[in-house]
Amino acid sequence: MNETADARLFAALSEIQNATDGEAIEKLLDHLIAFYGLKSAAYLGTGIARAPDAEPYLAVTYSPDWVERYKDQRYAEIDPVIVMGLRRLLPLDWSEFGRLEGKQVTLFGEAGEFGLGRRGLSIPVHGRQGDRGLLSITSDLGESEWECEKRIYMRDFQVLATHIHDRVRRLEGLAPQPAHLSPRELECLEWIAQGKTAWECAAILGLSQHTVRCYLESARHKLDAISNTHAVSIAHRTGLLFQTL
Structure with a gap:
């Protein structure tokens, strides 16, 4: 990775560290889109709030209309991004979903109409206290360009997903477990x-x-x-x- 790319990554990490609320997290996602030439970005966190019955944490760059539509149609129940992504240990390219059926076809058709990219990648994060995070990004690049983009920036995306999840945990009051190095x-x-x-x-x-x-x-x-x-x-x-x- 070249010096400019490293500077971009560490600038993003610094912004994550300085985030003080949910609005700052969403601004960060907007900046990631600009940094990496993406179409959209979203972060979902579960098990990170103090209350056991709390809603999952959500920060997105999507339009409010799409967020409302997604919730009204209860798409989270059948969305393979969430169903598969939160179970994974490794990044999930959306091309791995295979053939979509029924309501899933409608979901992705409408997602495109609301401005989400044709290609997507979700990076899961598994915390030590049962908490989980999922950073999802989309792009309109062609297939070969998208594969190249992933090869170049996969490390960045994984590092950023981990740091965003850690920052949200702290903002939501979930105390970190400090590591002890020799x-x-x-x-x-x-x-x-x-x-x-x-x-x-x-x-x-x-x-x-x-x-x-x-x-x-x-x-x-x-x-x-x-x-x-x-x-x-x-x-x-x-x-x-x-x-x-």
């Missing part, structure tokens, strides 16, 4: 944050490259991170990194 895990992450490779970290710390990779893998696991970049971002946001510098 001194060696923190050392490795600190050098990664400064742009060093695993090989360079090993040379600096006097460890084997295999050992450094094991420390980084352990840190990613503890932080629920999908990459070293993601782990650095989470550790920095939660105050684990640079707190002694």
Whole structure:
């Protein structure tokens, strides 16, 4: 990923961290559309409110008319984006739905009329306290362009989904469970944050490259991170990194 793309990602992460309410989350989704040339974006969160019978959290860039229509028709009960997406561990491309039937055909036909893109991707997030999140984005790109877009930005989308979910959890009062990293895990992450490779970290710390990779893998696991970049971002946001510098 080039420097400009990295700057775009970290600008988005900073905006997420500074979000103070639902309106800020929706503005963030608007900015993601502009950043990545998307058609629409939506975030759905379940199990994140203090009240057990609370409605799912929803932030969207859709028109109010479409949101009202969606609720009136109770499309959530048959929408494969939700039915399949919340059960998944890996990102779900909407092309995986297969043949749509009955009311689902109507749902996606109307979605297009209300401005949703022809292609979609949903990224699930599974929290440690039973909470779940789903970031869904759509695009009007052609098939080959869409596949290229996913290859380039899939990491961004997964990182952003995790951070949006974490921020909404905090806004809704669901306390995070802090991770505890060992001194060696923190050392490795600190050098990664400064742009060093695993090989360079090993040379600096006097460890084997295999050992450094094991420390980084352990840190990613503890932080629920999908990459070293993601782990650095989470550790920095939660105050684990640079707190002694």
